[in-house]
Amino acid sequence: MNRLLPAPTARLRFREMTPADLDDMAALLGDPEVMTFYPAPKTRDESVEWIERMQERYAIDGHGLWLVETHGGEFVGDCGITWQSYNETPVREIGYHVRRGLQGRGLATEAALACLELVRDEFAPTLLTAIIHPDNTASRRVAEHLGMTHIADDHAHPWIVRTVMGVTVEPQPSN
Numbered sequence: 746m747n748r749l750l751p752a753p754t755a756r757l758r759f760r761e762m763t764p765a766d767l768d769d770m771a772a773l774l775g776d777p778e779v780m781t782f783y784p785a786p787k788t789r790d791e792s793v794e795w796i797e798r799m800q801e802r803y804a805i806d807g808h809g810l811w812l813v814e815t816h817g818g819e820f821v822g823d824c825g826i827t828w829q830s831y832n833e834t835p836v837r838e839i840g841y842h843v844r845r846g847l848q849g850r851g852l853a854t855e856a857a858l859a860c861l862e863l864v865r866d867e868f869a870p871t872l873l874t875a876i877i878h879p880d881n882t883a884s885r886r887v888a889e890h891l892g893m894t895h896i897a898d899d900h901a902h903p904w905i906v907r908t909v910m911g912v913t914v915e916p917q918p919s920n
């Protein structure tokens with residue numbers, strides 16, 4: 746599988762996460778505030794599994810959640826594209842987590858826009874989704890900045906009805 750990577754942005758660059766990122770990823774995924782809309786913050790062992798799962802996704806799908814850092818190498822979080830499903834329909838989904846100290850500066854939107862452009866280059870025309878906890882307003886705002894609108898409700902989740910945001914990503918018009 747061709748391993749993909751979004752282009753760098755004004756403030757951010759992407760790379761595949763590795764076991765050497767465990768301290769940063771465990772701090773991110775273990776932060777109760779970042780994980781408000783998950784069942785619980787992740788333990789260090791669960792963060793090990795998270796990194797392993799992403800490494801499998803890079804190898805099998807060519808994409809996953811990538812590690813996001815500043816051009817100076819400061820850890821920001823993760824952002825990328827994974828296969829998910831809603832109402833049993835498989836879809837590509839964009840995901841993002843930004844560490845608490847760097848939230849509110851437009852970094853998730855900036856990273857997500859780079860991922861959208863990668864989807865456009867590689868897969869368009871295609872549906873891109875963000876499957877969101879109904880109370881996760883920040884995540885919904887990022888999705889709206891990508892041009893997504895509320896396209897469905899996911900009833901396949903065991904205990905919440907999730908909001909499915911989506912946009913059809915069209916190919917770049919050729920000149």
Ligand SMILES: CC(C)(COP(=O)(O)OP(=O)(O)OC[C@H]1O[C@@H](n2cnc3c(N)ncnc32)[C@H](O)[C@@H]1OP(=O)(O)O)[C@@H](O)C(=O)NCCC(=O)NCCS
Pocket residue numbers: 778779780781782839840841842843844847848849850851852853854855881882883884886887
């Ligand atoms: C969602 C998340 C990645 C956004 O990161 P960020 O870098 O702060 O995002 P941005 O600065 O690009 O934009 C955030 C938007 O949400 C809004 N926002 C932030 N916190 C908010 C809150 N508590 N309530 C309402 N809106 C909020 C901001 O005002 C901004 O909207 P605007 O551009 O219209 O003003 C970050 O909040 C996060 O890591 N959350 C926890 C992880 C998560 O839930 N991820 C999504 C599920 S995969």
